[in-house]
Amino acid sequence: MPPRYRHPFKHLTTILLFIFSSSVFAGERITVFAAASLTNALAEVGNAFKADNIVNPSKINPVFVFASSSTLARQIAQGAPAQIYLSANQKWMDYLVEKKAVLASSKVTLLRNALVLIAPNNSSVDHIVLNKHWNITQAVGDSRIAVGDPDHVPAGRYAKQALSNLDLWQQAMPLLARANNVRGALALVERGESPFGIVYATDAQIAKKVKVVAAFPSNSHKPIEYPLVLVEHTPSAATSTFYQYLQSDAAQAIFVKYGFKVDSV
DSSP: OOOOOOOSOTTSOOOOOOBOSSSOBTTOEEEEEEEGGGHHHHHHHHHHHHHOTTTOTTOOEEEEEEEOHHHHHHHHHTTOOOSEEEOSSHHHHHHHHHTTOSEEEEEEEEEEEOEEEEEETTOSOOOOOOSTTOOHHHHHTTSOEEEEOTTTOHHHHHHHHHHHHTTOHHHHGGGEEEESSHHHHHHHHHTTSOSEEEEEHHHHHHOSSEEEEEEOOGGGSOOEEEEEEEOSSSOOHHHHHHHHHTTSHHHHHHHHHTTOBOTTO
């Protein structure tokens, strides 16, 4: 008998399904696993969906679990009870497709993002030219550059690609403060514990205690894409409803407000 799956998020509420009709579940809770960088935008999308009595007459309730895309993908592969997955890169989506842990035919690229270098608002540095001549050792001093761990966090992988293409990786590598996700890297800069951080443009936009001091060229790293997929091979009507809502004009307008890019807006 295979080992019993133990969900890592011990505070996640148990999902109880109550049948409302043969096709739709009244008040069904849809569990969405999503990249940490989507926290603010998805929370607003979820609230808008729950408040829309026309789109959501049966009061479907999306519940979000935010973490690094890699952490969430591994949990889904092990059987975590998610209905929808939104990754911050294609790598971890491909991982789940290869393991047949998601409904591959439902995969769509929902959003795009950009990569920036940030500093605390009170920093004397307002602009940095990102090229091989930037003296990172001198700029950082005895501190560290905050970044999502390049070994498994998508934002960190993009950062490594960008720094490598700019001939800065070898200098930066020993000076990294590796966070468990991109929001962890943002927090280090917000608290003044790191003089610089590499995060998504959307993270910098919602943060009140940091400023953007440089934008990484889009051609210095792979495109930052957020693929969306249904996890269950036979999704419920409620799950399909929210999956479609994430691709609607109403949801996309919210994502754009938070700085994400969508193909149709």
